[in-house]
Every structure is written in C-alpha cells, then in structure tokens.
Amino acid sequence: MPADMASKAKKKFGNVMIIGLGMIGGSFAKALKERGLATLYGADRRDGELALGVSTGVIDYPAELTAEYVTKMDIIILATPVRAMESVLSEIKPYLLPTTLVTDVGSTKGSVIDSARRVFSDVPPNFIPSHPIAGAEKSGVLASNPLLFEKHMAIVTPLSDSNPVLLDRLHRLWRSVGADVVSMDVEHHDHVLASSSHLPHLLAYTLVDALANGDRSQDVFKFAAGGFRDFTRIASSDPVMWRDVFMANKDATLATLDHFTDRLADMRTAIEQGDGASMFGVFTRAKSARDHFLRLLEQRTIGSVKEVRPMSVSVLPASSIKGNISLLGDKSLSHKAITIAALSQGVSEIKNIDLTGDVRITMQAFRDMGVVIEEVTADYLRVHGVGLRGLKAPIAPINVHQSRESLYLLLPVLAGQPFSVSVVAEDKLLNQSFGDLFSLVRQMGGRVESEIADCLPVNLSPDVSLDVSIELNTGSERLRMSAFLAAIYSPLEGRVVPFLPGLSHCEVLLRHFGVSILDDGAGFRVLPAGLIGVDVVLSGDEYEASWLVLLSSLLPGSELLIENSGLDSTSFAFMMFLRSIGADILMSPKNELGLSVGELRSGFAELKAFSLTAEQSYQFRDVLPLLCVAAVYASGESRIQGIGSLPYHHEDRVLALVDALRQMKITCAYESGELVIEGGLPKGGELDCAGDDKLALAMLVLGVRSQSVTKVNDCQKLLEEFSELESVARQLGFHCLVAQ
Numbered sequence: 126m127p128a129d130m131a132s133k134a135k136k137k138f139g140n141v142m143i144i145g146l147g148m149i150g151g152s153f154a155k156a157l158k159e160r161g162l163a164t165l166y167g168a169d170r171r172d173g174e175l176a177l178g179v180s181t182g183v184i185d186y187p188a189e190l191t192a193e194y195v196t197k198m199d200i201i202i203l204a205t206p207v208r209a210m211e212s213v214l215s216e217i218k219p220y221l222l223p224t225t226l227v228t229d230v231g232s233t234k235g236s237v238i239d240s241a242r243r244v245f246s247d248v249p250p251n252f253i254p255s256h257p258i259a260g261a262e263k264s265g266v267l268a269s270n271p272l273l274f275e276k277h278m279a280i281v282t283p284l285s286d287s288n289p290v291l292l293d294r295l296h297r298l299w300r301s302v303g304a305d306v307v308s309m310d311v312e313h314h315d316h317v318l319a320s321s322s323h324l325p326h327l328l329a330y331t332l333v334d335a336l337a338n339g340d341r342s343q344d345v346f347k348f349a350a351g352g353f354r355d356f357t358r359i360a361s362s363d364p365v366m367w368r369d370v371f372m373a374n375k376d377a378t379l380a381t382l383d384h385f386t387d388r389l390a391d392m393r394t395a396i397e398q399g400d401g402a403s404m405f406g407v408f409t410r411a412k413s414a415r416d417h418f419l420r421l422l423e424q425r426t427i428g429s430v431k432e433v434r435p436m437s438v439s440v441l442p443a444s445s446i447k448g449n450i451s452l453l454g455d456k457s458l459s460h461k462a463i464t465i466a467a468l469s470q471g472v473s474e475i476k477n478i479d480l481t482g483d484v485r486i487t488m489q490a491f492r493d494m495g496v497v498i499e500e501v502t503a504d505y506l507r508v509h510g511v512g513l514r515g516l517k518a519p520i521a522p523i524n525v526h527q528s529r530e531s532l533y534l535l536l537p538v539l540a541g542q543p544f545s546v547s548v549v550a551e552d553k554l555l556n557q558s559f560g561d562l563f564s565l566v567r568q569m570g571g572r573v574e575s576e577i578a579d580c581l582p583v584n585l586s587p588d589v590s591l592d593v594s595i596e597l598n599t600g601s602e603r604l605r606m607s608a609f610l611a612a613i614y615s616p617l618e619g620r621v622v623p624f625l626p627g628l629s630h631c632e633v634l635l636r637h638f639g640v641s642i643l644d645d646g647a648g649f650r651v652l653p654a655g656l657i658g659v660d661v662v663l664s665g666d667e668y669e670a671s672w673l674v675l676l677s678s679l680l681p682g683s684e685l686l687i688e689n690s691g692l693d694s695t696s697f698a699f700m701m702f703l704r705s706i707g708a709d710i711l712m713s714p715k716n717e718l719g720l721s722v723g724e725l726r727s728g729f730a731e732l733k734a735f736s737l738t739a740e741q742s743y744q745f746r747d748v749l750p751l752l753c754v755a756a757v758y759a760s761g762e763s764r765i766q767g768i769g770s771l772p773y774h775h776e777d778r779v780l781a782l783v784d785a786l787r788q789m790k791i792t793c794a795y796e797s798g799e800l801v802i803e804g805g806l807p808k809g810g811e812l813d814c815a816g817d818d819k820l821a822l823a824m825l826v827l828g829v830r831s832q833s834v835t836k837v838n839d840c841q842k843l844l845e846e847f848s849e850l851e852s853v854a855r856q857l858g859f860h861c862l863v864a865q
C-alpha cells in the first residue's frame with residue numbers, strides 16, 4: 126500500500142483511479158497530476174500500457190481492481206472502450222463504497238447506463254456518467270495531453286437519483302481540468318452525438334475503405350489533396366473504440382445515417398440531372414452553417430469579447446479638392462436592400478452595396494436562415510430570395526452582435542415567420558431597452574419574451590394579426606422601417622401612420638420590390654402582396670455627400686462631381702440652404718429605380734452668415750454639425766436657434782462641436798439654446814468626436830480648412846460607416862491618415 130493513501134487529504138480530489146490508461150484516461154490523469162489535484166492510480170488490462178504510464182509519470186501508482194485499491198479511492202474514472210465498461214463495473218462492484226464517485230468518459234451514454242443496470246440492478250447514486258467532447262484520432266497513453274480538455278465541453282448525464290454531493294464533485298472535477306460542464310439527458314446525448322461525432326467517423330472510415338479497395342486506389346491516395354486529408358483524419362482513430370461505439374449506439378446512429386443517406390440520394394439526383402441550383406443551394410447553406418459553427422467554436426475558445434482598437438483620423442490643411450467620385454452605397458440602404466431581397470420571390474441583383482461592418486451581420490442572419498446570397502464582387506450581391514415567410518428556422522439563435530440596424534430590420538421579419546426564434550446580441554446592445562421595438566412586434570401580434578424587460582436576448586414566438594396597424598409617436602427612422610416591415614406581414618391590409626411626413630428609403634425600396642404603399646393623407650396603406658426580386662443600384666450616403674459638397678465650397682479652386690448621391694428631402698433642403706447663403710451647387714436629381722439619387726456638382730464660393738429659426742434647426746437636425754461648420758467660414762456672425770429644444774443627442778452633438786470650435790480658437794457663444802458663431806480660420810489641434818461619426822466628419826472639415834494638422838480621436842464608428850474615407854480623400858487630393 127503506497128504511503129500517500131494515508132495522507133490523501135493533502136490533495137483536493139484525494140485518490141483517483143483511472144481504469145483504462147489510454148489516450149483519454151492518460152490525459153485526465155496528467156491534467157489532474159500536473160495541477161497537483163489528486164494522487165493518481167492507473168489500471169489497465171495491458172501491463173505494458175500501465176508500465177508506460179508509470180515510467181512517463183502520467184500516474185503515481187499502478188493499481189489493481191482489488192479491495193486494497195478500490196476501497197481507498199475517492200474517485201474512479203472508467204476510460205476503457207464502452208463495451209469493456211460492464212466487466213470493469215462487475216470487477217469493482219464487490220469493493221465499491223457508496224462514497225466513491227464513479228464516472229466514465231465513454232462516447233455513448235445509454236449503453237453505459239444499461240451496463241450499470243445489468244451489474245447493479247439499479248444504477249447506484251454514486252455512478253454518474255460523463256463524456257468529454259475533446260479527443261483526437263490517436264490512442265494509447267503516449268498520446269495523452271494534459272491540456273486536452275481545456276476550453277472544451279464535458280457533458281454529464283446525471284440520473285434522477287444521482288447523489289447531489291457527488292454530482293457537484295463531478296462538475297468540479299471537469300472544471301478543474303479546464304472543461305465547461307453541460308448537463309444533458311441520456312437519450313438526447315446519444316442522438317446528438319450520433320450526428321455530430323459518430324456519423325462523421327462512420328463516413329470517414331467507409332470512404333477510405335471504399336477508395337482503398339476501389340479501382341486506381343494507388344493513384345487516388347497518391348494524388349489526394351488537402352480536402353481528402355481533412356475529411357479522413359478521423360479514419361485513423363482506434364478501431365476497437367469505434368466498433369464499440371456503433372454497437373452501443375445502434376438506433377441513434379441508424380436514424381441519422383438514414384437521414385443522411387436520403388440527402389445523399391438527393392445530391393446524386395441533382396448531379397445526374399445537372400441541377401446546379403439545387404447543388405448551389407445545398408453548398409451555400411452548408412457553408413453558412415459551417416461558418417456559423419466555426420464562429421461559435423471561436424467564441425468558446427477565444428471568448429466573445431472583441432477588442433475595440435481606438436482609431437484616429439488626421440487631416441492636413443488642403444488648398445482645394447478636385448475630382449469626380451462615385452460613393453459606395455449607403456450603409457443603411459445596404460442593410461435594407463439585403464433584407465427586402467431575401468424576402469422577395471426570385472433573384473435580386475444589388476449593385477454598389479457596402480458590405481463592410483455590420484451589413485455583414487444582416488447578411489449572415491439571412492444566410493443562417495437558408496437564403497443563398499452570392500458575393501459576385503466586393504460591391505455586388507446576387508440574392509436568391511425565399512419569399513416573405515420562406516425563411517428556415519436557424520440552428521442557433523440569431524446574433525445581431527452590436528448592430529442596431531440589423532436588430533430593427535430582423536425583429537419584425539422574424540415575428541412574421543412560421544417558427545420561434547431567439548435573438549441575442551453583444552456588449553452595448555445587451556443593456557439597452559428596446560421597448561419601442563418590442564412593443565411594435567407585440568402590436569404586430571407576436572409574443573416577445575425576455576429575461577430582463579425590453580432587453581436582449583429575446584425569444585420571439587410568431588403570430589401576425591390580420592390587419593397590422595401601427596401609429597408611430599417618434600421620428601426614429603429605424604422604428605419607421607420596422608413598422609413598414611411589420612405591415613407587409615399583414616395578411617389583410619397593413620397600415621402605418623408615421624410621425625414625420627414624406628417617404629423614406631424603406632418605403633421607396635419596398636415599392637421598388639413590388640409592394641403597394643398608398644398615401645391616404647393620414648398615413649400609409651400597405652396592400653398585401655408578395656415582394657418580387659428585382660435589380661437595384663444603391664446610391665451613396667447623403668451625409669457623406671453633403672460633407673464633401675461643404676468641403677468643396679470652403680476650399681478655393683475646388684471642383685467636385687459626385688455621380689451617385691442619395692438625395693432625400695433633408696439633403697435636398699440642405700443643398701438648397703447652402704445655395705441660399707452663396708454656395709455654388711448644381712443638382713441633377715433623377716428618380717432612378719424608385720430611389721431619389723442625383724449628380725451633384727459643387728465648387729468654392731464665399732458663404733454669407735445666416736440665421737436659423739428653431740423650426741429650421743429641427744428640420745436640419747441631422748446636418749446641423751455641417752451647418753455649424755459652414756457658419757465658421759461664412760463672413761459675419763451666424764445664429765442658430767432652438768438647439769436646446771432638439772432631441773438630446775442632437776443637442777449634445779452641437780455642444781461637443783462648440784467645445785471643439787473653442788479649442789480651435791473660433792469665437793462662439795452658446796446661451797439659452799442659441800448658438801452664435803463668428804467667422805474665422807480655425808487653428809488645428811487634437812479633437813475628440815466621442816465616437817460620433819457625424820461629428821467626426823464635421824471636425825475633419827474644420828481640419829482640412831485650418832492652419833495646421835488636425836487629429837480627431839475615437840473614429841472607430843466613422844471608419845465603420847465611411848469605410849472608403851481614405852480612398853475618397855486620396856481621389857480628391859487631400860491628406861487623410863487613419864491610425865490606431
């Protein structure tokens with residue numbers, strides 16, 4: 126008897142015996158031993174394996190399944206192939222104390238429990254099965270790895286009368302070797318693992334065997350590429366272990382094999398008939414599912430907290446800007462176009478789309494729900510729409526990450542589908558209230574359940590009332606878009622009464638895809654009809670265009686042509702206003718594909734000071750930072766009223782700009798909600814836009830027309846929204862440097 130047995134209290138888990146000292150048993154032993162958590166005993170029917178375990182220090186002592194050892198164990202771990210476990214349990218039964226925790230690592234669980242029942246009649250409360258979802262195609266104690274279980278899952282399958290104290294110890298045991306513990310019902314375990322692990326092993330073994338015994342086998346292996354190697358790695362796994370698995374998990378394996386065989390037969394038919402569309406559909410959905418799975422895996426192993434790197438943009442004073450440019454499609458328009466195309470019947474081609482940043486989150490969500498989306502080029506998508514209610518239930522919750530736009534688009538769409546779904550998010554979206562959006566979905570008829578009221582994550586159960594009618598009481602563009610998407614799900618006529626008049630992008634796009642939206646004076650009637658896939662070329666962002674036009678107006682000698690600016694009512698009014706204070710702007714608006722776009726030409730002009738009433742400030746609230754900048758370069762004193770009555774974030778934005786102006790030695794006064802700005806040439810400096818992209822652009826104009834270099838910090842959002850900023854600057858001839 127080794128001396129340690131008497132002094133076991135020294136180690137956290139006391140005496141631990143591993144029966145079956147192969148790859149998994151050896152890895153468990155090493156992981157516990159290296160962390161000093163237990164005194165390790167090993168037993169194996171192969172003496173050589175046991176001797177290796179001792180000589181390589183994997184275990185402390187060899188052991189036998191006799192009273193001398195078994196009665197002294199705190200924990201016994203069965204790590205033999207699954208069909209050997211019954212005889213091992215019979216051997217230890219006579220000496221097993223009820224206080225000893227017994228677990229196993231077998232790949233199947235139903236069969237192990239059946240074995241325990243055969244040996245003990247009832248499964249003893251101290252026998253609690255488990256299964257690490259970690260391993261390799263290797264076997265034997267020499268292949269053991271103390272880090273094998275780190276950041277991998279360990280499934281435990283307790284029974285109703287499992288001893289709770291020992292169950293808790295089992296959880297601690299797995300956690301101590303780095304695993305995340307998950308509890309699961311035995312039957313569910315065997316079905317899930319039959320699909321995720323057993324079937325792939327069966328396919329790999331069968332494929333290699335079939336090819337090895339087929340024609341030209343020499344050359345097949347000689348010319349095998351990486352794909353063959355990846356696919357067949359697991360065919361090098363231990364044959365005894367896998368024979369045992371398939372004998373032990375027969376029913377669940379047959380069920381998943383039959384399902385797979387049917388799908389393989391469909392694929393055979395598609396190939397025989399040259400049905401490229403079916404093949405393309407399967408491959409695209411499979412790619413999306415696998416990409417999704419890899420992301421999940423990455424989150425598990427790397428952690429989901431993304432590193433946000435602070436970015437700054439510096440500009441140098443410029444004398445002029447010159448050139449013709451075409452702006453990449455507006456971000457929010459890009460999100461909407463993907464959504465509407467995905468819900469249309471047939472194929473849509475979307476050109477000049479901005480696929481950077483969170484547009485990909487919206488795109489991924491639709492791919493996860495079965496929509497085939499081809500990326501033809503970097504700014505050109507071909508979307509194979511599935512119809513309004515044709516999305517497929519995703520295999521995991523839809524993750525909108527940190528994208529508000531994706532959330533407001535997806536929630537009403539998901540509420541209109543014939544399946545329940547959960548929506549999750551990350552970081553800053555998690556602690557915010559989305560009461561306005563959730564209540565809109567409830568008005569639609571859907572059930573919205575969240576653990577924290579009005580916050581994500583959320584579970585949606587679909588239901589759509591016959592006549593969705595939504596009256597908005599805020600001017601939020603996003604909520605307006607959600608309302609119209611909710612209305613198109615109305616089986617009878619839908620209705621939206623917006624807070625602000627006029628048409629916005631979402632309605633214009635919906636009309637372009639065939640939805641009848643009729644203005645009856647008091648609101649909009651949305652007639653029931655499917656969406657039809659069409660082609661669309663997206664126009665550039667209005668704010669970016671307004672920014673460039675202002676820049677050209679301030680720099681002597683500038684000549685600018687923007688070929689494809691969006692021209693919504695705000696940007697149209699902004700251009701007209703700039704013209705009224707002297708700017709040289711030529712607009713050629715056209716109604717292209719139902720969207721207001723236009724060519725904009727502008728050049729340098731002396732601007733005059735101006736006054737804005739409170740109503741005008743409200744009308745121009747989105748472009749107010751640009752108007753404040755115009756006031757800096759206008760001759761004389763400009764007054765902007767009503768700032769104190771703007772929605773908070775607009776007011777905050779102007780106040781932050783006032784601070785920046787003062788820092789750049791521009792005389793300005795803010796009192797009782799009114800801002801007075803005196804013209805002048807700003808000094809450069811280091812500014813902070815507080816993560817606001819619109820403010821950042823206003824600050825950059827000040828920098829380009831200033832006396833020295835200007836650096837704007839906290840520009841991550843700007844660079845996400847205006848990803849082509851640096852290349853636009855290069856094209857137009859001014860210096861703009863992005864740095865971390």
Ligand SMILES: NC(=O)C1=CN([C@@H]2O[C@H](COP(=O)(O)OP(=O)(O)OC[C@H]3O[C@@H](n4cnc5c(N)ncnc54)[C@H](O)[C@@H]3O)[C@@H](O)[C@H]2O)C=CC1
Binds near residue numbers: 168213232258262265
């Ligand atoms: N290989 C893998 O990736 C994973 C395997 N598992 C499960 O872990 C168990 C062990 O697998 P590996 O470590 O890969 O196999 P292995 O072949 O490396 O080790 C099994 C060991 O059990 C011993 N053994 C067989 N019958 C015995 C008996 N009656 N009494 C004492 N020792 C006996 C063998 O001599 C061998 O040393 C299996 O039940 C398997 O289903 C679980 C997760 C992953």
Ligand SMILES: O=C(O)C(=O)Cc1ccc(O)cc1
Binds near residue numbers: 257261
């Ligand atoms: O080698 C691999 O990739 C595996 O799949 C390992 C594996 C084999 C069997 C299990 O029960 C769990 C994991």
